[in-house]
Amino acid sequence: MKIEILYPHHCNLFGDLSNMDYLKKCLPQAQFVETHLNQEPLFVREKVDMVYLGPMTERTQELVLERLRPYKDRLWELVGQNTLFLFTGNALELMGEYIVKDDGSRINCLGIFPLYAKRDMMHRHNSIFLGSFQGQPVMGFKSQFTMAFPKSKDLELFPVEKGVGLNKKCSFEGIRHGNFFGTYLLGPILLLNPPFTRHLLQCLGAGDVPLALEEEVQAAYEKRLADFKAKA
Amino acid sequence: MKRSLRFYLALFFAKGTARVMKLVGRKGTSMPGSWAIILCPDFLGRMPRPKTVIGITGTNGKTTVSNLVEDVLTQCDYDFVCNRAGTNVATGVASSLIANSTLLGKPKKDLAVFELDERSSPRILPFLKPDILLVTNLFRDSYKRNAHVEFIQDILNTYIPDSTRLVLNADDLLCASLKPDNRRVFFGIDPLPGEKTGLPNIVQDVRTCPHCGEPLEWDLRRYHHVGRAHCPRCGFSSPQPKYRVTALDKRHSRMTTQGVEGPQEFTLPNTSLINVYNALSAVSLLAEFGLTKDRIAQCMERLTIVESRYNEEEVGGRKLILHLAKGQNPIACSQACGNARQYPGKKAVLLFLDDAHDAAHSVENTSWLYDTDFELLNDPSVVQVVTAGPRHWDSYVRLLMAGIPQERLAHEEDPLEAAQLLELTQPDAVFVLYDLYSVDLSKQVKAKLHERLGTVPPKERVSQEEEGAGDEN
Numbered sequence: 001m002k003i004e005i006l007y008p009h010h011c012n013l014f015g016d017l018s019n020m021d022y023l024k025k026c027l028p029q030a031q032f033v034e035t036h037l038n039q040e041p042l043f044v045r046e047k048v049d050m051v052y053l054g055p056m057t058e059r060t061q062e063l064v065l066e067r068l069r070p071y072k073d074r075l076w077e078l079v080g081q082n083t084l085f086l087f088t089g090n091a092l093e094l095m096g097e098y099i100v101k102d103d104g105s106r107i108n109c110l111g112i113f114p115l116y117a118k119r120d121m122m123h124r125h126n127s128i129f130l131g132s133f134q135g136q137p138v139m140g141f142k143s144q145f146t147m148a149f150p151k152s153k154d155l156e157l158f159p160v161e162k163g164v165g166l167n168k169k170c171s172f173e174g175i176r177h178g179n180f181f182g183t184y185l186l187g188p189i190l191l192l193n194p195p196f197t198r199h200l201l202q203c204l205g206a207g208d209v210p211l212a213l214e215e216e217v218q219a220a221y222e223k224r225l226a227d228f229k230a231k232a
Numbered sequence: 233m234k235r236s237l238r239f240y241l242a243l244f245f246a247k248g249t250a251r252v253m254k255l256v257g258r259k260g261t262s263m264p265g266s267w268a269i270i271l272c273p274d275f276l277g278r279m280p281r282p283k284t285v286i287g288i289t290g291t292n293g294k295t296t297v298s299n300l301v302e303d304v305l306t307q308c309d310y311d312f313v314c315n316r317a318g319t320n321v322a323t324g325v326a327s328s329l330i331a332n333s334t335l336l337g338k339p340k341k342d343l344a345v346f347e348l349d350e351r352s353s354p355r356i357l358p359f360l361k362p363d364i365l366l367v368t369n370l371f372r373d374s375y376k377r378n379a380h381v382e383f384i385q386d387i388l389n390t391y392i393p394d395s396t397r398l399v400l401n402a403d404d405l406l407c408a409s410l411k412p413d414n415r416r417v418f419f420g421i422d423p424l425p426g427e428k429t430g431l432p433n434i435v436q437d438v439r440t441c442p443h444c445g446e447p448l449e450w451d452l453r454r455y456h457h458v459g460r461a462h463c464p465r466c467g468f469s470s471p472q473p474k475y476r477v478t479a480l481d482k483r484h485s486r487m488t489t490q491g492v493e494g495p496q497e498f499t500l501p502n503t504s505l506i507n508v509y510n511a512l513s514a515v516s517l518l519a520e521f522g523l524t525k526d527r528i529a530q531c532m533e534r535l536t537i538v539e540s541r542y543n544e545e546e547v548g549g550r551k552l553i554l555h556l557a558k559g560q561n562p563i564a565c566s567q568a569c570g571n572a573r574q575y576p577g578k579k580a581v582l583l584f585l586d587d588a589h590d591a592a593h594s595v596e597n598t599s600w601l602y603d604t605d606f607e608l609l610n611d612p613s614v615v616q617v618v619t620a621g622p623r624h625w626d627s628y629v630r631l632l633m634a635g636i637p638q639e640r641l642a643h644e645e646d647p648l649e650a651a652q653l654l655e656l657t658q659p660d661a662v663f664v665l666y667d668l669y670s671v672d673l674s675k676q677v678k679a680k681l682h683e684r685l686g687t688v689p690p691k692e693r694v695s696q697e698e699e700g701a702g703d704e705n
Contacts (some may be wrong), residue, residue, distance in 0.1 A: 009439050013372075013380050015562075015602025017434075021633065026457070037445070057382040121383075126376040128595050141597035143375045186375070187599025191629060213632050220625035227595045 001030040001204065003050040003064045004042045007064060010035050014143065016054035016088055017076035018188040025212035027203060037067060043070050044079060049204055051078070055089020055186065058119070058145070062107060065094055072110045079112065084203045085180040088189065090146055092175055092182030093117040096132035099146065106172050113175060115166075129185060130232040131158035131165075131173055140185030142173075148184070150175060156182060162232035179203050194218050233276040235337065242272035243279075243337050246330045262319045264308045265326030276322060276359035279329050280311060283342040283359055286521060289350045290368030290407065291384075292564050293510045294320070297368055298347035298526040300501075300514040300535055305345065307531040308523065312343035320347040323353040350384055351377050365392060365400040366517045368510070370406040371456065371563040372435055375597060381406055381437050399517050401509070402473040403458050405438045419516040420473035421508060421656040423452050423460070424480055430455040431570060435562060435603050443468045448560070456507060456563060475516040477508060489525075496525040501535045503544065506567055513612060539670075543678075549691035551575075551661035552681055555672055559585040559667035560596075562603035568665045569608040577660030578615045582677065584647040586621030598626045606634040615658050620650035647673055651680045656688045 005020050024032060033048075035041050043051055056064060068075070075095075079085065093099055096115040099107040107173070109116075127142045138158050147167035156173030164185070165173045174183035181200070183189065190197040194217050201209055211217060246268035253261050268275045288298045302314050313332035318324035325346055332340050348356055350370075357365075367388070370381050378384055385406055388458040392398070392411050402418035430690065433456045440447055441463035451470075453459035462469035478495070479488040482503045483509060489496055489512065500511050511532070518528050543554040552574070557568035565585060572581050590596040609617050609631070617636060619627040628643040644650040647670075662681060666674040 007438075014375050015434075015599040018602035018633065025633075036447075037440075038447075057380050059382060099294075124376070124379055128597075141599060143379070143597065151343065188602050189596070191602075191633070192598075213629060214627050215627070216632060220629050223625045224595065224623075231593070231595050 001027065001206075002025075002042070002046075002048045003030055003032050003052065004048045005032060005034045006041060006051060006053040006068075007037055007056070008054070010037060010060045011054040011056040011064065011091060013055045013057070013089065014186040015188055016186065018053055019054075019088070019190040022188065022190050022197070022212060024092075026197070026209065027204070027206060030200060037063065041071060043083075044188070046073055047081075048083065050084040050086065051096075052085075053087045053091040055091055058121075061090060061094065061099070064084075065107065065109060068094065068110060072112070075110065077114055079178060079180050082179045084200065085182070086200065087182040089146065089182075089184060089186055090117070092184065093148060095175075095180070095182060096148065113155060113177060115148050115155065115175065117146045117148045119146045125164070127164050128228060128232050129158075129163035129173055130228045131163070132161060133158055133193075133196050134199065136210045137225055137228075138185075138196055139194050139225060139232075140183070140189050140192060141187060142184050143186055145185055148175075157181060162228070191217060192221065192224065194221050235276060235278050236272075237277065238272045239278040240336075241332075242268045242275055243330065245271055246326075247335070250327070250331060259317060262321070262323040262327045264330050265328075267315075267322035268326050269323055270610070271697075274359070276326055276329075276356065279326065279359075280337055280339055281329070281360060282332070282339045282344040284344070284364070285362045286343070286345045286517065287348045287357070287360065287362035287365040288368070288517070289348040289353070289365065289388075290401075291350065291371040291373050291378075292561070292567075293368040293506065294347050294514070296507070296510045296541065297366065297514050297517075298345065300511065300532075301517055302345055303535050304514070304518055304523070304528060304531040305343075307534070308527060310343055311341050312345055313339070313341045314345045315347060320349040321352040321614055325356055325360065327582065353387050357391040357393060357396075358655060361393045362396050364399060364517065364520055365396045366513055367401065367407050367410060368513050369401050369404045371459065372437065372561075372603060373563075374560045375599065376560075385410065397520065399513065401458075401513065402471045403454070403460060403509075404644075405442065405457060405461065405470060408471050409442055417475070417516065417520060418471050419475040419512050420460075420470070421454075421477040421480075421505075421512065427452065429453050431573075431605070433566060433605050433610060434607075435566075435696040441466060442469050455567070458509075461606065475512060477512050480508060487511065491516075491519060491525060493525050496529055498529050499533045499535075501532075503511045504571060523532060534657045541586075547682055547685035548688060550656070550659065550685055550688075552664075552678065552685060553661055553665065554664045554678055556671075557583075557585055557665035559669070560600050562600045562605075565600075565665070566605035566608065569605055572663040572665065573608045573611050573614060575661055575663070578613055578658055579661045579663055580616040580618075580654050580656070580659040581609060581614060581665060582618050582620065582647070582651060582654060582667050582681075583627060584620040584650070584670055584673070584677075585627065585665065585667050586623050588665060588673075591622040596623055598623055598630075601627060601630040602633075604630075606631055606636070610634050610636045614640070616640050616642070616655055618650045618653045620642070620644050620647040647677050648680055651677050651684070654681070654684075656681075656685055660691060
């Protein structure tokens with residue numbers, strides 16, 4: 001099993017690489033490949049089982065877009081082949097149509113999914129989120145300058161129970177298309193949400209492999225969930 | 233900006249508020265400044281500034297450095313206004329200026345020294361226009377407030393006035409690249425005899441050349457992105473500092489610096505690397521302000537670190553160390569973990585890092601735990617780690633992810649009960665790492681541990697000649 005981590009030195013702002021560290025513990029036999037900005041992604045030349053991309057600064061976003069643009073068709077092909085993708089934070093915006101900057105200008109994105117994002121660098125949005133995935137609670141933290149505006153409800157990932165979705169009026173957080181998962185939830189989302197992680201492992205073909213630190217992660221999830229329900 | 237009727241109304245109301253606050257015995261509040269800015273949003277721009285304004289900002293160390301600078305200036309008989317008792321945001325600065333003014337707002341003192349929150353720069357710097365601004369360093373900080381370092385760097389580049397003279401950290405490439413057209417001097421620490429590359433860190437926000445994007449080559453990396461680097465492609469390199477530490481004598485708590493006036497020795501309040509940078513930055517700023525090196529050195533003989541940030545005492549042959557670790561600030565917290573690891577002998581560590589403010593109103597974003605180097609506590613010399621606070625299950629999972637053996641770990645929500653879980657016979661030192669919002673709680677924990685340490689059989693002290701004391705940020 002091959003898992004490609006795209007640009008880990010640049011796309012890791014909020015402890016996000018912990019998701020990959022956790023997968024390494026869950027899947028000790030898997031091969032993790034790090035691709036850096038000056039390298040061609042592994043998914044271009046061979047089939048990988050999963051591609052991960054974390055949040056990045058606004059300037060890095062433009063740099064990463066230019067690195068990925070030549071491989072837009074290949075990305076679309078892999079999405080169509082049900083390759084597992086996990087894009088967290090503003091990484092999900094790259095798969096949309098464009099990003100509107102503060103001055104009204106646009107950055108053209110890969111145009112794979114029908115959504116756009118709008119930046120507001122003067123107002124940072126911070127919130128806690130409680131939603132669900134296949135009937136199980138999902139929770140996380142949001143801290144971002146952008147909101148995304150999907151053009152189709154078919155992209156829904158996590159229906160909102162408490163908190164803010166892709167934008168303040170959107171009824172869902174994150175986007176999903178087949179095995180492409182993109183969410184603004186930051187940081188160690190796989191450690192924070194064992195039911196969601198179990199589903200991703202199944203998508204990877206790992207079956208019912210036990211989670212690493214399963215008891216502790218589950219106990220932390222339940223304690224946190226009580227807090228989210230009380231305070232979100 | 234001209235003084236308007238609105239300005240005077242705001243000033244009089246703020247002065248009245250300050251008078252009332254004084255009568256009810258509340259000091260150091262930023263309420264007068266808050267009212268002034270509510271009533272007159274551009275109050276800071278209209279308020280006359282002292283003749284000379286010194287600003288001190290940066291992610292870590294700005295409180296310590298401000299205190300050092302102010303203590304030296306006090307010993308040198310300078311009469312100045314500062315925001316030491318208040319806050320480092322716009323309302324705190326406004327409160328200090330109001331307190332330092334006549335009825336009509338004229339400054340009573342000609343010199344101001346302000347610690348400035350870097351995130352608040354847009355609301356302060358264009359109005360205050362510091363003559364000299366020291367930037368200690370730029371690192372990741374609270375994700376909610378500061379987002380990421382590029383954002384803070386952009387804010388500083390936009391709002392630092394072109395006329396401001398800068399004192400910058402040559403060993404921090406993010407800091408060193410600020411406002412390239414401003415007048416500037418750099419400070420830095422030379423590679424010291426026997427110095428090795430620092431312990432590995434999760435976060436390293438500078439990895440590529442800012443000019444051509446090529447991966448940088450590190451001549452020496454001390455921690456995170458602090459060190460000396462060069463680009464193998466375009467020749468870019470860390471700038472040459474004007475003020476350099478050339479030797480460090482930890483045993484006698486002294487550093488030797490080389491500046492324009494030749495070598496000089498300075499006493500250090502604390503010899504950890506972070507505090508050597510803090511002391512050096514204070515010396516550089518004071519020298520740029522115009523003090524002679526001899527005078528600075530004379531005043532630094534008597535300086536100490538504020539007790540609420542670092543406190544060390546001995547109970548029954550064991551050290552009890554209270555160390556501010558700043559929750560939600562992964563760099564400051566990593567430094568605290570590194571200090572605990574490097575302290576001589578066997579250590580037990582109690583962590584309560586949750587943000588009490590967040591815990592009261594929300595659920596704390598725990599992502600920062602995964603940018604913090606808890607791996608540094610995974611060392612045979614750290615015999616036990618106990619974690620406490622509302623998010624104790626999350627921090628416990630984080631410590632397990634750091635590879636710390638389960639048998640060395642314990643966790644409990646209440647920090648006072650967690651203090652009971654510490655096994656005190658084996659360690660030579662007990663570290664208590666606490667968040668800024670838990671200073672009062674840390675005192676209760678200290679009292680409890682003091683009492684417990686008094687009941688365990690005394691231990692012979694280990695030698696502390698090799699390593700200096702801890703650090704604060």
